[in-house]
Each structure stands twice: as C-alpha cells, then as structure tokens.
Amino acid sequence: MSTPLPEHPIDRLEDRIARLPLRERKKLKTRRAIQDHALRLFAKQGYDETTVEQIAAAAEISPSTFFRYFPTKEDVVVTDEYDPIMAELFRAQPAHLSPLEALRATCRAILPQMYEEDLEKITIRLRLTSSVPALRARTFESLREGTHAILKEMTAERAGRPVTDPEVEAFTWAVLGVMQAAMYQWLDGTPAEDLPDMVDHNLEFLGRGCPL
Structure with missing residues (x-):
C-alpha cells in the first residue's frame, strides 16, 4: 500500500512571474514568445525545415537575439x-518524507498545473524529441546537465548523503527513467x-521496487 502524500499549495506560474523584477519579466516574455513561435512552426512545417531566421522573423526579433x-x-x-520551481517545492516538503515521497508530492503539486496550462506545448515537445535524432541527443544532454544535476543535489540533501x-546517482536516473516512460x-x-x-503511478511503482 502506498503512503498518502500531503498536498502542498503552489502559486500559479503567472503569479510567480508577476513578482519578478520588470527586467526579468520582459526577458521571460520574450523567451516564451520565441519558444511559442518556434513550436508552432515546427508543428506546422517540420523541425528540420524550420530555420532560426524564420523563428526570429515570426517573433519579430533578430537571429542574434534568438541565440541570446x-x-x-x-x-x-x-x-x-x-526546474527551479520544482526544486523550490521539493525543498519545502516536510522533512520526514523520503526523497521519493518528496518528489511525488512535488509532482502532484506542479504537474497538474503544467498539464492544464501547457498541454499543447508539452505534446509538441514530446513528439519532436521522440522523432528528431538531434533533439533526442540534446534532450539527454539537457537532462544530465539540468534536471538530473538538480534532482541529484536535492536527493543528496534530503538523504543526508554526499552528492x-x-x-544517489542510481536513484536519480531511476526516477528520471520512470518519469520519461510515463x-x-x-x-x-x-x-x-x-x-x-x-x-x-510510475513513481509509486518505483517506490515499491518495481514488482512484476
């Protein structure tokens, strides 16, 4: 039987953005616009067929701004x-929760919001990363450099072990594996x-030792 997890309130992403300094809000707005236009073009005409110049033109910026x-x-x-929001929520979970329980509680707090607000974006990104070889390779690099590194650090902190x-390394990759599978x-x-x-479900299955 799985352990009941506490619900942890989460600010809406827009509320968090509204509290940022004006300069940071402007940068994030531009970043989101670039990504939105890029994903729309990728979905419409294909990843390889879409150029940075086309994305920049759609977002009304220069190619050099894109690369910034x-x-x-x-x-x-x-x-x-x-990733930064998940890290903040993970560290805020009650101290008695294990790393996996804290992660489940974090995901239960943030994933429904992502699913509600960014469903189309999530779908396009997953389709692209599953079908474009260059994106599959970059996704792994990004996981290793970003999400994996953050999760490993947080896990080590909560478990009281060295990073x-x-x-800790094996646990982190196991977690990412079952999440990617889902x-x-x-x-x-x-x-x-x-x-x-x-x-x-997959995280709970991992917590039970993946019995088959």
Missing part, C-alpha cells in the same frame, strides 16, 4: 521554466490517463 535566449536551435525545444554517492506512454495513448496521474 537559446544557445542552439535544439534548446528552444528542450528548455522549460519548471557523489553512487546510490511521458512517452502518455504520448502514445497507452494507457489513456492524464499525464500527472501516469507520472505519479
């Missing part, structure tokens, strides 16, 4: 704004559940 926000064309697909602990199962429509529920 996204170092590569691949990054406009694989980058999102949620270099091999078991995302691609959801994209394929098997089973037909909401993405937040599928992620939570």
Whole structure:
C-alpha cells in the first residue's frame, strides 16, 4: 500500500512571474514568445525545415537575439521554466518524507498545473524529441546537465548523503527513467490517463521496487 502524500499549495506560474523584477519579466516574455513561435512552426512545417531566421522573423526579433535566449536551435525545444520551481517545492516538503515521497508530492503539486496550462506545448515537445535524432541527443544532454544535476543535489540533501554517492546517482536516473516512460506512454495513448496521474503511478511503482 502506498503512503498518502500531503498536498502542498503552489502559486500559479503567472503569479510567480508577476513578482519578478520588470527586467526579468520582459526577458521571460520574450523567451516564451520565441519558444511559442518556434513550436508552432515546427508543428506546422517540420523541425528540420524550420530555420532560426524564420523563428526570429515570426517573433519579430533578430537571429542574434534568438541565440541570446537559446544557445542552439535544439534548446528552444528542450528548455522549460519548471526546474527551479520544482526544486523550490521539493525543498519545502516536510522533512520526514523520503526523497521519493518528496518528489511525488512535488509532482502532484506542479504537474497538474503544467498539464492544464501547457498541454499543447508539452505534446509538441514530446513528439519532436521522440522523432528528431538531434533533439533526442540534446534532450539527454539537457537532462544530465539540468534536471538530473538538480534532482541529484536535492536527493543528496534530503538523504543526508554526499552528492557523489553512487546510490544517489542510481536513484536519480531511476526516477528520471520512470518519469520519461510515463511521458512517452502518455504520448502514445497507452494507457489513456492524464499525464500527472501516469507520472505519479510510475513513481509509486518505483517506490515499491518495481514488482512484476
């Protein structure tokens, strides 16, 4: 039987953005506009067929401005704004929760919001990363450099272990693996559940030792 997890309130993303300094809000607005136009063009005419120049023109910026926000064309697909928010929520979970329980509670707080607000964007990004070889490679790099590094640090903190602990490393990749599995199962429509529920199911399954 799985352990009941406490609900943790989360500010809407727009509320968090509204509290940012004006300069940061403007930068984020531009970043989101670039990404929105890029994903729309990728969905319409294909990833390889879409150029940075076309994205820049659609967003009414210069190509050099594009590269100030996204170092590569691949990054406009694989980058999102949620890692820092997830880190904040994870660290705010009650101290008695294990790393996996804290992560489940964090995902239960933030994933429904992402699913509600960014469903189309999530769908396009997953389709692209599953079908474009260059994006699959960059997604792995981004996971290793970003999400994996943040999750490993948070796990080590909560478990009271060094970040270099091999078991912390193994746990982190196991978590990312079952989360990725949920995302691609959801994209394929098997089973037909909401993405937040599928992620939570897979994390709970991992917590039980993946019995088959």
